[in-house]
Amino acid sequence: MGGEGASGDPAGGADDAPAPARVAALEAALRDERAQNAALEREVGDLATLHAAGSRLHASLSPPRVLDHVREVLAQLVGAEAYVVYVVDAAQQLLHPIASDGVPEAGLAPVAVGEGVVGAAFVAGVPSVEPLGGPPSRGSVDAPLAVVPLRADGQVVGVLTVVALLPQKRGWAEIDDALFRLLAAQAGPALLAAALHARAPGPAAALAALREQLCA
Amino acid sequence: MTPQHCLIVEDSPMMRQLLVFALARIKGLEVSEADDGVHALRALAGRRFDLVITDINMPIMDGLKLIRRMRADPLHKDVPIVVVTTEGASEDRQRALALGANAYLTKPVQAPEVVATVRALLGVR
Numbered sequence: 001m002g003g004e005g006a007s008g009d010p011a012g013g014a015d016d017a018p019a020p021a022r023v024a025a026l027e028a029a030l031r032d033e034r035a036q037n038a039a040l041e042r043e044v045g046d047l048a049t050l051h052a053a054g055s056r057l058h059a060s061l062s063p064p065r066v067l068d069h070v071r072e073v074l075a076q077l078v079g080a081e082a083y084v085v086y087v088v089d090a091a092q093q094l095l096h097p098i099a100s101d102g103v104p105e106a107g108l109a110p111v112a113v114g115e116g117v118v119g120a121a122f123v124a125g126v127p128s129v130e131p132l133g134g135p136p137s138r139g140s141v142d143a144p145l146a147v148v149p150l151r152a153d154g155q156v157v158g159v160l161t162v163v164a165l166l167p168q169k170r171g172w173a174e175i176d177d178a179l180f181r182l183l184a185a186q187a188g189p190a191l192l193a194a195a196l197h198a199r200a201p202g203p204a205a206a207l208a209a210l211r212e213q214l215c216a
Numbered sequence: 217m218t219p220q221h222c223l224i225v226e227d228s229p230m231m232r233q234l235l236v237f238a239l240a241r242i243k244g245l246e247v248s249e250a251d252d253g254v255h256a257l258r259a260l261a262g263r264r265f266d267l268v269i270t271d272i273n274m275p276i277m278d279g280l281k282l283i284r285r286m287r288a289d290p291l292h293k294d295v296p297i298v299v300v301t302t303e304g305a306s307e308d309r310q311r312a313l314a315l316g317a318n319a320y321l322t323k324p325v326q327a328p329e330v331v332a333t334v335r336a337l338l339g340v341r
Contacts, residue, residue: 038328041241045327048237056230069230075302076231079324168304168322175324 046175053077053182057190061197066190067099070183074162075101078179082164084108084141085150086118087191088157095122095159103163107141118159121147125156127180132171138164148180152188160187219244220338225256225270225282226300231323235269235300238327242340253277257285264291267338269330272301272312280315287316296337300325 017025053073060066067085074080082102086095094110095118111118121128127148130139139145144161151157160183200206222245226232232249239247248265250256252274260268268286272279279299286292296318301308304322312320319333335341 041328041331042326045238048234048327052230052233052237055233059229072228072230075323076228077324079302166302166304166323169324173324 046178049077049175050178050182053179054186057183057186058193061194063191063194063198066187066194069190070099070160070187071101073179073183074160075166078162078176079166079169080162080164081166082138082162084144084161084163085187086111086122086159086161087150088113088122095119098158103141116142117144117147118142118161121149122156122159125149125151127184129172129177129180132165132169137169146176146180148184150188150191151184152192157188157192160184219246220266220340221246221248222267222269222334223248223250223256223259223265225250225253225268225274225279227251227271227274231271231300234327235330238330239334241327241331242335242338244340245334245338253279253282253285256282260286260289260292262291265295267296267298267334268292269298269300269334272299272303272308280312283312283315283317298330298333298337300330 056069056072057066059069070085071083074083083100084097084103085099086097088095089110093113095113096110097108100108113119114123117128127146129146130144132145137145139162141161141163144163145165146162148160148162149156149158150160197206222239224232224235224239224247226235226249229251232251236247236249239245248259250259253270254277256268256270257277259265270279270282279301283297283299286295286297293316297316298319298321299312299317300321300323301312302323303309309320318337321329321333
């Protein structure tokens, strides 16, 4: 297959070229194909990662479990060692930390909307990621490595910050940006759904209310 | 071609899903799953797998204890073991390799890296 003189030459009609040139052209074509295959494999792997993360975020209606799933995505897929999740108290214009890992609790306090990196990100509604200077990658609660506003139904409802990365994490990967966008779009609705479910009288009553809303 | 069997030992359902998906790239490889060391030992009882992928931090029985138990069992003492873990310190790596792990990958791990490691250990393309 693909030997000298074979039809369908991947080098693109170099049949008349001297043998060393043809070999070089074939090797270059093979390298290109391998690179394309590797890129395709990475892309497929990234899509699988996003699918698994999205499914996981919506796999529960228990608030602690949803937060566990956020933690799972951050630790296993992003490589975050320390993070904080804030939700907004719209009346007081404060962002309250509701979950964290790898951060001393004494260092956690509500953040005023608009103040500091976290409060500003809430107002802007745009994720921001600091360039990594090399391992170990550690920011602080006030100056995190990544700040991701969490949206639900078009509104910003909270902020997720990555404070530190696992020591082996050498830099941001392409998939991290996609994972942050997924968390920005999916973590808020998952948390809100869980919070509403926790206050609901039960699945039967919730389904009856749904029927009434949709069929009235 | 005789199918080869791989056991994935991982407490995160999301990571198990991703590892199963990655290993589907390898033709003729059948995959079983366990969510901790105890369930892994149950799956391994009286049955030889061609390769085991294990996390380290798991409830009930961790991956290091699982490796120790496997290496003490004549049926599993030569089975290739790949560790996939968030523990990235060199002493953790050395400990796992000293206990008998054949490869040590740290999370976040990319699917092609897992596939290449498993292919190399199984001697398949």
